[in-house]
Amino acid sequence: MNAAYETVETVARTSYGRLVAYLASRSGDVAGAEDALSEALYKALIHWPSQGIPTRPEAWLLQTARNHAMDEARKRKVRQEAMPALWQAAQEAQTAMEQDLFPDDRLKLLFVCAHPAIDPAVRTPLLLQTVLGFDAARIASAFLVAPAAMGQRLVRAKTKIREAGIAFAAPEPDELPARLEAVLEAIYAVYGQGWEDIADTASADTREQGFTDEAFWLARLLVQLLPDEPEAQGLLALLLYCESRRAARRSPSGDFVPLSRQDSALWSRPKIEEAERLLAQASSHRKLGRFQLEAAIQSAHTLRGLTGKTNWAAVAALYEGLVQIAPTLGGFVGQAAAVAEWRGPEAGLALLHDLAPGAVKSYQPFWAVKAHLLRLLNRTDEANHAFDLAIGLTEDSAVRQYLLAQR
Amino acid sequence: MQYVMLNYEKTETFAARTNDQQEAYWGAWTAYIAALNEAGIMVGGQGLQPPTVATTVRLADGKRHVQDGPYADTKEQLAGFFILELPSLDDAMQWAARCPAASDGVVEIRPVLVMSPP
Known part of the structure; x- marks a missing residue:
């Protein structure tokens, strides 16, 4: 896969996620929104690399989805109005796009995926599928679950969202910290998939790079949407510290190199500097949390690049916290x-x-x-x-x- | 619930049992079997000699056909198996991923067929 294709894929998944979020937050039906859009995403991934990315990717996807649904409806001789809530939402989406008022509801969808009523084990897979459009088979491989079983778990979770009427809304301030932590954990787990898979550098392909990129993308999205939440900044800083060491984690011949033996000259300075800035910004809120501490531990390890040795007393104290x-x-x-x-x-x-x-x-x-x-x-x-x-x-x-x- | 884990290896991996890679080969299997035992899930299992010493037998129209070599002509060949007692397929998959054969061969998991009493 080349860089141009990756750009297409990123735009397609971004637009797809925005549309699923929009339609689902109005119809309450995640599975219905996905069904309506999956064919359009598939077509985008086929046509965009050769035809170019349309000016309004969301409008293209929505129009393609509606055309497909109408074809299907004709084939099955049922009227499109069989799915009223969804198609009414689609109509509104079209209008909003024409007026450039199309809102970004992905944050709401993230909170729904990591809702306390959803089994923690299925939260990250759900997020990968609904927000990012990954298919169940790919998610199943990453999570080491049989594809059929993963498919069933995702269906069950989406049925629960619909039937329990889980609200598509940002949580109230008093419950935000706990709800946010679940979202951050789910995103961290996406990164974990990229981290583990890429361990085998010899067999590394773009599929694995995918999870790493998506985790960064989600973490950046959260920082942008919740600028006053230090934990979101903490998570992004943590991912940056980990990622800064990618080139040092394996020797040229592919051997594992533990952190303490890594050549710090191979660490990425720009990533470390961005992480340091984020962590400083986060600490100015004076609201310590798990991800800020995890990032601080990685920051302490990173100091070895400057001082030549690790301050283990500091690392131990941070772990205690x-x-x-x-x-x-x-x-x-x-x-x-x-x-x-x-x-x-x-x-x-x-x-x-x-x-x-x-x-x-x-x-x-x-x-x-x-x-x-x-x-x-x-x-x-x-x-x-x-x-x-x-x-x-x-x-x-x-x-x-x-x-x-x-x- | 019992699962059978079938381990398939490449020709090079079979060779690693006896060549200069043998220390790493046997070290990995010894450690993996120790981990299965420590977890208390091992019901049984055996390693198999290489496919070159396999023989297949079949009867077609009452006629015997005996052939040298393994049944399936695939890149990876059956190298051994375990029978494991595990609560679910998810656990079986986890142990399959840790199996040395998963790294450069293939591991297949099958639930054991439970016969109901007559």
């Missing part, structure tokens, strides 16, 4: 690793020991950190067992090879 407001397994394991660097392997192991055995049993990063610390302490048998689990639980062949060499 993080697990207090967001007690996730990843946070606790990160804290243990930082404390081990700061105060020695025993201190790190003690923190790992406090974690519930059931929760960490199949959690790869736990075993990777534990193996490393046990090896430092020359506790050979325990270290070997931990290495086995760290190797056996990873999906990433570069990480597998790295750990096999460490073992």
Whole structure:
């Protein structure tokens, strides 16, 4: 896929998302809006690369969708008015576009996708499908779910949105922080897909780059739509810090390079500088949150590029703050690793020991950190067992090879 | 629920069992099997000798046909299998993704056919 095609795809998905958001927020029917527009998106992806992007992409998609629906209606001898709410919304959309008053309702759609009534496991897939127009099969692969099952989960979620009458509205101020966090988490999960998949650089194709770009696009959209929310800025800063290290994560021959051994000269300065600016802006709101802390941890790691060494005491303190407001397994394991660097392997192991055995049993990063610390302490048998689990639980062949060499 | 995990490998991967890659090959499998055991989901399983030593038998119109080599002439060949006790297909997929064969071969997951008592 070339750059021109990617531009077409971005415009097509952006317009598609805006239209789905517009139609769904007025009809309350996400699935209906998608059905109406999916054929048009498909046609856009075929025709735009050769014919060029139309001046009004949304108008093109809507007109194509309506033509298609009319053809279908004729074929099945039913009248188009069979879907009144949706087509009335489409009519309004057309009018709004003609007057250049077409509103951006994607924020509402994001809040619907990450609504508390929607199963957390399906929020990110739902967002990828409704806001960005990804098909169920591609989402299923990314989330390691059978395509048929993913399709069913998405259908069920959309039925729930319609039948439970989930409101297409930005949340009230008092519930905004909690609702926003769910949206941010869903976007962070989109980035996670791009991050994990691209781990295999040898087989990296544009499909994986796609998730990374979409996550950035969504994060930037949120910053733009919610300029007073420091957590949105925190998320964007976090993504930028992570992304700044892309070129340093693998050696030229494709070997895994852990953060502590990365050549900081390969880190992207412009991305780091943008992240630093965002984080400073976010902190001026004096409203600390999970994503600002996660970004601050990455900022502390980034300082090694300037000072030559990592301030582990600072990293450990930031992790301590993080697990207090967001007690996730990843946070606790990160804290243990930082404390081990700061105060020695025993201190790190003690923190790992406090974690519930059931929760960490199949959690790869736990075993990777534990193996490393046990090896430092020359506790050979325990270290070997931990290495086995760290190797056996990873999906990433570069990480597998790295750990096999460490073992 | 029991799932069978069928692991398919390429010719080069079969070769890695005995050439200079063998340490990495066996290291990855030993670790993966340790992780399956630690998770308490292993019901059974076996590795298989390479397809070059396979033999196929079929009867067509009452006549015996015996051939050297594996049944399916595909790039990836069956290299081994596990039977795993797991709560759902989602879990099975997760373990399939961690399987060394998934990295440069293919892993197929099938639920076991449960026969109802007569």
